[in-house]
Amino acid sequence: MELLKVSVATDHTPNQSLRLCCGSSLRGQRRPWGSVGEGSDCQRLLWGCLRPRTILAWLQGPAEPAALFQWAGGITSVVQEDIILLRELHVNHYRFSLSWPRLLPTGIRALTGSAAEQVNKKGIEFYSDLIDALLSSNITPIVTLHHWDLPQLLQVKYGGWQNVSMANYFRDYANLCFEAFGDRVKHWITFSDPRAMAEKGYETGHHAPGLKLRGTGLYKAAHHIIKAHAEAWHSYNTTWRSKQQGLVGISLNCDWGEPVDISNPKDLEAAERYLQFCLGWFANPIYAGDYPQVMKDYIG
Incomplete structure (x- = not known):
């Protein structure tokens, strides 16, 4: 497909089926690290170490890790406040991202034996309550499965998105989300801006995991992310679509x-x-x- 030709349009009438929404990603959501028993992720660790408040804390003396890796601040109870604000803005669609390590602290869903122990029930409850609160306010949830917050264990032990096995781990995580929330969530996004995630995480090192694998890292990561998207899509199509009647897509970003x-x-x-x-x-x-x-x- 020649993408330049896509920009040529003869009809500029807005599509009546177009839906506009507000959105946030995990990193922008207001809650403290460890608030619902989640595991650590490599994005939080990298950015936590780079934040000015973290540097200042280290200069002032030893501090607890939990104090160093705080995000914007606040607690999960502000969710209700945020939904009230969305209602006041007459927003009828809201996009947010789930946290992989919040739902699966190790990043891996065991399929036998200790499967139940691998799932963080408090994390499931948190997102379930959020989805219910949105729906009760007539706001349709649009849910992103992964916004750069890879579980730290998967990066340390397996090399993160440099490892093709990540496609299967992501599929298992996606199936957990479809199982837990798919009765109410009908719009899924597998990855948000995967090109930047691969480039900045494995080529330039500007984002987690902060690697500079010049010439190969971003291409391997991108290839495995595409495979992970395909695994999740086909799994939904085979197992869940007939029962849940939802849509699964991907969010691609590109400057024209x-x-x-x-x-x-x-x-x-x-x-x-x-x-x-x-x-x-x-x-x-x-x-x-x-x-x-x-x-x-x-x-x-």
């Missing part, structure tokens, strides 16, 4: 690229190449079954 000179073939080619490396990288495998040809030509 325009040619400097639309009459110059090289500029047109450069703009199209940029879009393929940015958006087609994930969209093509998901919707067309293969990577963009230009990516295969350049990186094999």
Whole structure:
């Protein structure tokens, strides 16, 4: 698919089926670390160590880890307050992300034996109450399964998204969420901005896990994320869709690229190449079954 041609539209009439919503990610939600018994995640550890308040705390003397890894502050009880604010804004759709380590502290759902012990019941209850509160206010929940907060154990023990086994671990986590919340949640997003997650986590090191695996890290991570999305989608389609009648998608982010000179073939080619490396990288495998040809030509 030539992505530049997608920008050409002859009808600018808003689609009446379009739904607008507000949203937040896990990192923006107001609650303290460890508030409902969740495990640690590599995103929290990295950013917790980089926050000015953390540096100041270390300079002032030893502190408890729980005090160092606080996010924006507040407690889970503010959820009701937030829903009231959403109602006042006449919002009828709200997108939020689940925390993988909050629901599965180790990141792994045991399928036999101690399966029940691996699931954090308080985490299940927290999100279940949130979903119920949204629905009681006529607000449709749109739920993101993973927004960069990989369970720390999966990163330390298995190498995180450098390991193809992550696709199966993510599928098992997704199935837990479908099982626990799918009777009420009908709109699922597997990953939020996976390209940035792979690039900044495994290439530039700007985000967790902070690795700089130049030239290979982001491509391996992205490939395994795409496989994880496929595993979750097919699992929902096979096991849950007939009963729950929901939708499963992915949230892809891309800055648009325009040619400097639309009459110059090289500029047109450069703009199209940029879009393929940015958006087609994930969209093509998901919707067309293969990577963009230009990516295969350049990186094999």
